[in-house]
Amino acid sequence: MRSQPRSFLQWLGIALAVAVVVILCLSLGRWQWSRHVNKDARIDTIAVNYSADPVALSEVVPSPSDAISDSQVWTPVSVRGTYVPQATALLRNRPIASTPSVHVLVPLETEDGAVLLVNRGWVPYDVDVTRPSTIPAPPTGLVTVTVHLRHSEARVGRDAPDGQVQSITVTDALVAGATYGGLEQWPTMPVYEHVYGSLIEEDPAPTTAMRALPEPDTDPGSHLSYALQWWVFAIGAGAGFFVLVVREHRSRRAPVSSEYNPFAALNAQEGTSRTGKQHGAGQRKTRHIKDVDADYEDSLFVD
Known part of the structure; x- marks a missing residue:
């Protein structure tokens, strides 16, 4: 059986949930992007100065x-x-x-x-x-x-x-x-x-040298890929909501088939009932004619 169309409040709840997810994903993506930009700037500074x-x-x-x-x-x-x-x-x-x-x-x-x-x-x-x-x-x-x-x-x-x-x-x-x-x-x-x-x-050098400090980290990390992932999630959430709206719209515009139309099913049942009654009456009439013919034939042989 086809599900009932969603109410306005249901659509409002879905829209708000999707909006929160999209905003959160966009914000996290932007945060990771800023970290990527800052890390790249530090790496460039190290490359020039170190x-x-x-x-x-x-x-x-x-x-x-x-x-x-x-x-x-x-x-x-x-x-x-x-x-x-x-x-x-x-x-x-x-x-x-x-x-x-x-x-x-x-x-x-x-x-x-x-x-x-x-x-x-x-x-x-x-x-x-x-x-x-x-x-x-x-x-x-x-x-x-x-x-x-x-x-x-x-x-x-x-x-x-x-x-x-x-x-x-x-x-x-x-x-x-x-x-x-x-x-x-x-x-x-x-x-x-x-x-x-x-x-x-x-x-001059010291008598006992200290352990040298390591060179600065120049690994850009995964901030860029994380930013792209969050933005893809945001696009996916928006696209999913769009598909849901389109399907709901098509469902409301499509004609209702007899499978889901209780009135069509009732009409079909009523038609079947009428056909059955007519067929039964015809059979009874045929049997009555046959009985009359048989009685007439029997009367010819009497006397």
Whole structure:
């Protein structure tokens, strides 16, 4: 039996559900697309800057209060100064190739009278130990340091043990390291608070080298394919609703066959009944004539 046409409220509910699905899929697709665009921009920046020849720090960051643009991230710069190992801070929860590790953040007092935070590299450690027992010391005295410039990171809002941080937020790392090292009044000079450096090399080299930081990730990921998938889902939902509307429209316009028409079925039944009655009357009339003929023939032979 054919289903009844949907009511207005049913169609309204279906339309609203489809609209929600389409809007959600379009939004998720756009979000993945924006991530794809941003990742591509970062990859382009890395390709241009990462292996470039180093320039003086002052050419990229004229003063300690200045920040760098996204297009300047990973720019190699050289700066001369003296490390302050007493104010070393450790970055937690930043594994390298799935190896539990801490990054070693050491301030550098530059010849220009400012402080630049340097991520010298990383050391593995046991996750059950609060602080690694051995951390390679930086070179002493005046040193030329070459680093890749990075943005100071946003705070993550999680506590860390003394002398450690959960993100490379320059001001937090300097405070954590100085407090742990007993340098309560340090630093007294300007700080490059919007940037830090990821170590490339030191001259002179340290007695024991740190484990080098890995190169930045240049894998574009699957953001583009995810965006396309979400948009295909949105198109599919809209197309499905359109097909449903077309089928409903055709169903309403199509003539009703006797299979689904109760009145046609009734008429057919009534016609069959009439035909049966007429046929029965004819048979009774034929039998009556035959009976009359038989009686007449019998009377001829009497007497």
